[in-house]
Amino acid sequence: MKKVSLISIGNELLSGQTVNSNGAYLSAELLSAGIPVVSAYVIADEIDAIARAFELASADADVVIATGGLGPTDDDLTRQALAKFLGVELELRDELLEKIENFFISRNRPMPAKNKIQACIPAGAKALANIGTAPGILAESRGKLFFTLPGVPSEMKRMFAESVLLELRPFTDTQAVVVRKLKCFGAGESTIAERLGTMMQRGRNPLINCTVSSGVITLHIVAKAEDRETAGQMAQRDETTLRNILGEWIYGTADQSLAEVVGEALARQQKTLAVAESCTGGLLAKMLTDISGATAYFRCGWITYSNEAKINELGVPDGLIAEYGAVSEQVAEAMARGARKKADTDFAISITGIAGPTGGTEQKPVGLVYMSVDSEKENHTNRCVFSPDRRAIRLRAAQTALNMLRQKLNI
Numbered sequence: 001m002k003k004v005s006l007i008s009i010g011n012e013l014l015s016g017q018t019v020n021s022n023g024a025y026l027s028a029e030l031l032s033a034g035i036p037v038v039s040a041y042v043i044a045d046e047i048d049a050i051a052r053a054f055e056l057a058s059a060d061a062d063v064v065i066a067t068g069g070l071g072p073t074d075d076d077l078t079r080q081a082l083a084k085f086l087g088v089e090l091e092l093r094d095e096l097l098e099k100i101e102n103f104f105i106s107r108n109r110p111m112p113a114k115n116k117i118q119a120c121i122p123a124g125a126k127a128l129a130n131i132g133t134a135p136g137i138l139a140e141s142r143g144k145l146f147f148t149l150p151g152v153p154s155e156m157k158r159m160f161a162e163s164v165l166l167e168l169r170p171f172t173d174t175q176a177v178v179v180r181k182l183k184c185f186g187a188g189e190s191t192i193a194e195r196l197g198t199m200m201q202r203g204r205n206p207l208i209n210c211t212v213s214s215g216v217i218t219l220h221i222v223a224k225a226e227d228r229e230t231a232g233q234m235a236q237r238d239e240t241t242l243r244n245i246l247g248e249w250i251y252g253t254a255d256q257s258l259a260e261v262v263g264e265a266l267a268r269q270q271k272t273l274a275v276a277e278s279c280t281g282g283l284l285a286k287m288l289t290d291i292s293g294a295t296a297y298f299r300c301g302w303i304t305y306s307n308e309a310k311i312n313e314l315g316v317p318d319g320l321i322a323e324y325g326a327v328s329e330q331v332a333e334a335m336a337r338g339a340r341k342k343a344d345t346d347f348a349i350s351i352t353g354i355a356g357p358t359g360g361t362e363q364k365p366v367g368l369v370y371m372s373v374d375s376e377k378e379n380h381t382n383r384c385v386f387s388p389d390r391r392a393i394r395l396r397a398a399q400t401a402l403n404m405l406r407q408k409l410n411i
Helices: 021-032 046-058 078-086 093-106 113-119 151-170 189-200 227-248 258-269 283-287 307-314 317-323 329-343 390-408
Strands: 004-009 037-043 061-067 090-092 119-124 126-128 134-140 143-149 177-183 207-213 217-225 250-253 273-279 298-303 345-351 368-375 379-385
Touching: 004 021, 004 046, 004 078, 021 037, 021 061, 021 151, 021 177, 037 307, 046 345, 061 151, 061 298, 078 119, 078 134, 078 143, 090 298, 093 113, 093 283, 113 119, 113 134, 113 217, 126 151, 134 177, 143 151, 143 317, 177 227, 189 207, 189 217, 189 227, 189 283, 207 250, 227 250, 250 258, 258 283, 258 390, 283 298, 283 345, 283 390, 298 307, 298 329, 307 317, 307 329, 317 329, 329 379, 345 390, 368 390
Parallel strands: 004 037, 004 061, 061 143, 273 298, 273 345
Antiparallel strands: 090 119, 126 134, 134 143, 177 217, 177 250, 207 217, 345 368, 368 379
16 A cells, blocks of 8 residues: 655744644545555755655655745745755756746736746656646656645645646555544543444554544544445444444534534524523634524524623522522523523523633632533533633533533434
């Protein structure tokens, strides 16, 4: 099976100023095409460092794809580094220079002299068309393929789809990889791993990978076979097994969010929802309304950050707050009940807690959150203490509240 190594080039990636979204995109697309990524390098804007990365990557894989460093400025050095690695000189291609000149003419702008370097590629290499000024590069050496793509995500994605995948098609005809993703919430990574036992062993086919982000656990089922139909059948068998083992912890597939799954269920069941938030400051409402078509089920929301707002807007009894405090099971329940009645909806969710970093006590620490789901039939309230990070607390609280409603909707 053919393998790919990725090189992401740019000081901004190493400094943390830019997130390496290109690497994540390419890894996912290549795996779907049946060519897994086996290594990745992030390299500074230095010729020797980039050339060394080409050497390391070529030792790992049959195909090397580099992104970034194809611009016209002095720190764009990928083409020079590739030429050094290949042991050839850069050549000025007249046809490329003409395209770059026409690019600026079409925009009624003079071409800066620095852009001329973008018409230079290593001798013997092939230029890859771009919607911008920087052509990509394809070179073959030592029986391996080397691609350099722009760092601008829109340009990179288009060049990958229109040029790189075409060149890699002969590889994909002899191997098939099918990837299924199951999204889980409500259990920790170690708990799920314990339940799955030997299914997560390395070297197994299908391979079960696990990633975690803000409480959401994604299980990747990676099945490899000689043809796509066989790989698909293998992945389906494992998906069925995982669903039997994990049950209600699995809430969706692919890239579905909790808000999306809950919204679809509300719309399907013709139910409506209102929210009342305190410590999450509207995050729950945002997550719900980020989904297209949310008007079918989402009615309104309140951000009752102060005690006065809880009393005046939601009808929470002031004596309840005085006795139990704003962050309490009793107040969370009253907030949800008040929101549902005032909005006249089937369900209401409330969240009240201490997001920090200040405001916590020994009895009520930072991270303490109460979430309540109210309906005409019943009210259910949960108490959670999340890790003391303000952003994480707010996100986990909103997700946990959505998961509570998901369970009420029996999905």
